[in-house]
Structure formats: C-alpha cells, structure tokens
Amino acid sequence: MIHSKNRAVNAIGTGEKAGFCLIFALAMAACSSLPQPPVRAEVYDFGPGQQVAPAAAASAGARAIVLADVVSTGLPDTDSGLNYRLAYANAQQLRPYRDARWSQPPAQLLTQALRERLGRGLAVLTEGGAGLRLADGARPEVLQLQLEEFSQVFDAPQVSHALVRVRASLARSMQGSEQLRAQRLFVVQRPAATPDAAGGARALAEAAGQLADEVAQWLEQP
Numbered sequence: 001m002i003h004s005k006n007r008a009v010n011a012i013g014t015g016e017k018a019g020f021c022l023i024f025a026l027a028m029a030a031c032s033s034l035p036q037p038p039v040r041a042e043v044y045d046f047g048p049g050q051q052v053a054p055a056a057a058a059s060a061g062a063r064a065i066v067l068a069d070v071v072s073t074g075l076p077d078t079d080s081g082l083n084y085r086l087a088y089a090n091a092q093q094l095r096p097y098r099d100a101r102w103s104q105p106p107a108q109l110l111t112q113a114l115r116e117r118l119g120r121g122l123a124v125l126t127e128g129g130a131g132l133r134l135a136d137g138a139r140p141e142v143l144q145l146q147l148e149e150f151s152q153v154f155d156a157p158q159v160s161h162a163l164v165r166v167r168a169s170l171a172r173s174m175q176g177s178e179q180l181r182a183q184r185l186f187v188v189q190r191p192a193a194t195p196d197a198a199g200g201a202r203a204l205a206e207a208a209g210q211l212a213d214e215v216a217q218w219l220e221q222p
Contacts, residue, residue: 040099041098041099041100041101042099042100042101042197042198043100043101043102043103044082044100044101044102044103044197044198044201044205045102045103045104045109045205046109046112046113046205046208046209047205049112049113049116062121062122062123063122063123064122064123064124064125064140064141065118065122065123065124065125065140065141065142065143065219066124066125066126066127066140066141066142066143067111067114067115067118067124067125067126067127067143068127068142068143068144068145069107069108069111069127070107070108070110070111070114070145070146070147070166071107071144071145071146071147072105072106072107072146072147072150073146073147073148074148077105077107078105079105080101080102080103080104080105080106081096081097081101081102082096082097082100082101082102082152082197082200082201083095083096083097083150083151083152084096084097084151084152084153084154084160084200085151085152085153085154086154087153087154087155088154088155088156088157091153094151097197097200099197100197100198100201102201106147106150106204107147109208110145110147110150110166110208110211113208113209113211113212114145114212114215116212117209117212117213117215117216118143118212118215118216118219120216121216121220122216122219125140127142139172139173140172141170141171141172141181142170142171142172142173142178143168143169143170143215143219144168144169144170144171145166145167145168145169145215146166146167147164147165147166148165148166148167149163149164149165150163150164150165150204151163151204152192152199152200152203152204154195157195158195159195160191160192160195160199160200160203161189161190161191161192161203162188162189162190162191162192162200162203162204162206162207163187163188163189163207164186164187164188164189164204164207164208164211165185165186165187165188166185166186166211166215167183167184167185167186168183168184168185168186168215168218169182169183170182170183170219182218184218186211186214186215188207188210188211188214189207190203190204190206190207190210191203
C-alpha cells in the first residue's frame with residue numbers, strides 16, 4: 001500500500017513537472033512571436049576633423065576660389081548608405097550595408113573635408129561668391145567636383161579596400177559664361193583594416209582625406 005502511494009505521489013510530481021515544462025515552452029513561444037525592436041544602424045562620418053588651428057592658415061591676400069558642393073553621379077543626393085562591391089563575385093552590383101550608414105550623404109561629407117583642407121591655404125568661398133569681383137577686377141575660379149565612386153571593394157571575402165573616384169573641373173566666369181581652365185580625374189584607394197562596415201568606413205575616410213590633399217596640391221600648381 002505504501003509503495004502504491006509513493007508511485008502515485010511520484011506520478012503526480014512527474015505530471016506537475018511536465019505541465020510546468022509545457023507552460024514554460026508555450027510562454028517562450030509567445031515571447032518569440034512578439035515583434036522585435038529594429039536594429040539601430042551604426043552611423044559613421046569622417047571624424048572630428050581639424051582639432052588644432054593649422055600653422056598655415058589662409059591669409060587676407062590669399063588666392064580666392066569658389067568651392068561648389070560636390071555632386072554625386074549615379075546615386076541620389078540624399079543617399080547616405082555605406083556601400084560595398086564584391087569584385088570577386090559581381091563588381092557591377094553596388095550593395096549597401098544593412099546596419100551601417102553615413103551621418104550625411106558622402107558628397108556632403110566630402111564637400112566639408114575639401115572646404116577644411118583647401119581653407120588652409122586658400123580663401124574658400126561658397127557658390128554664392130562666384131559673382132564677386134577680386135581686387136584685380138577678375139572673378140574667382142570655381143572648383144566643381146563630381147563624385148563617381150565611393151565604396152568599399154572586396155577583392156576576396158577577407159580582403160577589401162576603399163575606392164574614391166572624383167572628376168574635378170576648374171573654371172572661371174567670363175562675361176556670363178564659364179571658361180574651363182583645367183580638369184582632372186582623381187582616383188584614390190586605401191586598404192581596409194577589417195572586412196566589415198567599420199573597416200570600410202575608416203578606409204573611406206582616409207581616402208577622402210588623401211583626395212583632399214591631392215586636390216589642394218593640384219590647385220597649387222601654376
């Protein structure tokens with residue numbers, strides 16, 4: 001009789017445990033069916049920029065130049081996606097990182113980087129200054145840039161580099177029209193330290209800085 005009671009108690013205990021497990025499993029299933037909060041995208045820019053006043057700043061009599069806003073070709077001006085290409089699979093397909101983006105469209109970030117870099121030796125004006133007259137009566141030169149490529153290119157799954165391609169034109173307003181003075185295509189590549197969005201963003205920021213230096217050197221040529 002005692003054994004029968006023990007078996008009955010054990011059966012009840014086993015049933016209670018099974019019931020608890022079933023309730024727990026149903027609760028977990030209900031929780032998993034609830035909508036999950038969206039993943040917040042990581043936001044990148046080119047860094048804080050110049051943190052100390054440069055030793056050589058543009059003087060009052062420095063050469064004046066109008067820097068037009070950089071125009072992006074092939075992508076909407078409002079696109080702030082951090083893009084990459086798989087050169088080993090399909091280099092023609094531009095892909096955006098799902099969980100990473102730029103704080104502003106790359107063309108705007110590049111305009112800011114150029115304005116900061118060129119301002120160290122030139123008097124950089126906005127587009128509204130194209131109609132100004134300089135001390136010698138001439139109008140300032142206008143620098144226009146088209147951003148043709150700004151992406152992280154994967155040569156292999158674990159190997160990638162930043163690629164920035166910009167077409168620059170230097171012109172001067174002459175009697176209601178623009179006279180083209182010089183034109184050049186700039187192509188800059190920088191290796192990415194890691195094969196991910198963070199590595200691509202850093203490499204692209206470095207490439208943008210190198211591009212700004214090369215444009216400044218080009219403008220310094222007679």
